[in-house]
Amino acid sequence: MAFADPTAEGYRCYLCGGQTFTRLHAWPVGDRWNPARISIAVWQCGCGIVFLYPVPGPEQLPDCGDWWSKRRKRPRRNLTYKRIRAAVSHALVGSPRYRFVKYTRKAIASGKLLDVGCGDGRLLQVAGPHYDCVGLEPSPIAAEQARRKGFPVLQTAFETARLRSRSFDVVTLDSVIEHVRNPLHVLRKANRILKPGCVIALKTNKFNGPAYRMHGRGWYGFRHGYHTFLFTGKTLSRTLEAAGFEVLKRPKRDRLLDDILILWGRKVREVEPASAAADPSCSASGESSPSGLPKPCGRDLCRSPADGRLP
Numbered sequence: 542m543a544f545a546d547p548t549a550e551g552y553r554c555y556l557c558g559g560q561t562f563t564r565l566h567a568w569p570v571g572d573r574w575n576p577a578r579i580s581i582a583v584w585q586c587g588c589g590i591v592f593l594y595p596v597p598g599p600e601q602l603p604d605c606g607d608w609w610s611k612r613r614k615r616p617r618r619n620l621t622y623k624r625i626r627a628a629v630s631h632a633l634v635g636s637p638r639y640r641f642v643k644y645t646r647k648a649i650a651s652g653k654l655l656d657v658g659c660g661d662g663r664l665l666q667v668a669g670p671h672y673d674c675v676g677l678e679p680s681p682i683a684a685e686q687a688r689r690k691g692f693p694v695l696q697t698a699f700e701t702a703r704l705r706s707r708s709f710d711v712v713t714l715d716s717v718i719e720h721v722r723n724p725l726h727v728l729r730k731a732n733r734i735l736k737p738g739c740v741i742a743l744k745t746n747k748f749n750g751p752a753y754r755m756h757g758r759g760w761y762g763f764r765h766g767y768h769t770f771l772f773t774g775k776t777l778s779r780t781l782e783a784a785g786f787e788v789l790k791r792p793k794r795d796r797l798l799d800d801i802l803i804l805w806g807r808k809v810r811e812v813e814p815a816s817a818a819a820d821p822s823c824s825a826s827g828e829s830s831p832s833g834l835p836k837p838c839g840r841d842l843c844r845s846p847a848d849g850r851l852p
């Protein structure tokens with residue numbers, strides 16, 4: 542079974558510009574973990590960045606890759622155990638979203654909040670009492686659900702959304718950064734729309750945590766075919782710093798036994814928005830769209846050509 546080789550195809554790491562990659566795991570067509578119609582693999586750059594290559598296109602994923610489609614394949618293990626564990630944990634310390642907002646409020650207590658990839662609006666519901674909330678969501682299925690909860694939602698991909706510079710106090714990305722085509726582009730854009738000194742909150746699966754070490758290629762955090770980048774505390778911190786943020790020491794959730802990584806960053810400098818031409822990870826053949834913008838990831842698919850301007 543042949544697997545596409547990112548080095549041979551001219552791919553460059555978005556963070557260090559390197560082209561020396563090690564293949565960590567591979568899933569051929571038909572593998573139980575691989576929902577795509579192509580073989581996929583996860584690679585690691587010498588700098589530590591872990592990425593999916595190749596990234597399946599919409600036509601290569603079930604239901605056009607819409608994350609919110611009920612037809613999306615979701616292989617899971619120990620589901621009953623996980624449900625019980627989650628119910629106990631929620632009862633004792635609150636839901637993960639409640640805690641995410643609670644800790645974000647320690648960094649910045651109020652203001653205008655944009656939830657990028659707001660999904661069906663559940664984080665907006667928790668944040669709503671504390672912040673002036675706006676959602677952004679490419680999936681028409683999820684955007685409609687979030688609107689029904691009473692929030693303004695831009696139905697568009699963040700990468701192409703037209704948003705005013707310095708217009709938000711908080712930008713949240715809950716389970717989003719692992720879906721994008723270029724994390725540095727996304728965080729630079731977040732930097733641009735944040736006011737100086739304001740805060741970004743990021744939550745993602747932690748690569749190399751206990752669950753990954755136990756399950757390896759069957760780690761659910763890969764969301765095989767959908768998660769384009771996997772981060773450790775170090776690699777996500779370096780990406781945040783490259784995008785003009787200072788990683789906050791408190792709050793910070795990157796403990797040894799965590800499988801979920803949460804980092805908060807404060808905007809400490811303005812950064813130039815990355816142009817596709819200047820970005821090494823867009824130089825690979827097939828990596829950029831004819832418009833020069835990064836191709837949408839699985840989460841950005843099926844989006845309508847909505848205006849993307851704030852109401």
Ligand SMILES: [Zn+2]
Nearest residue numbers: 554557586588
């Ligand atoms: Zn690298």
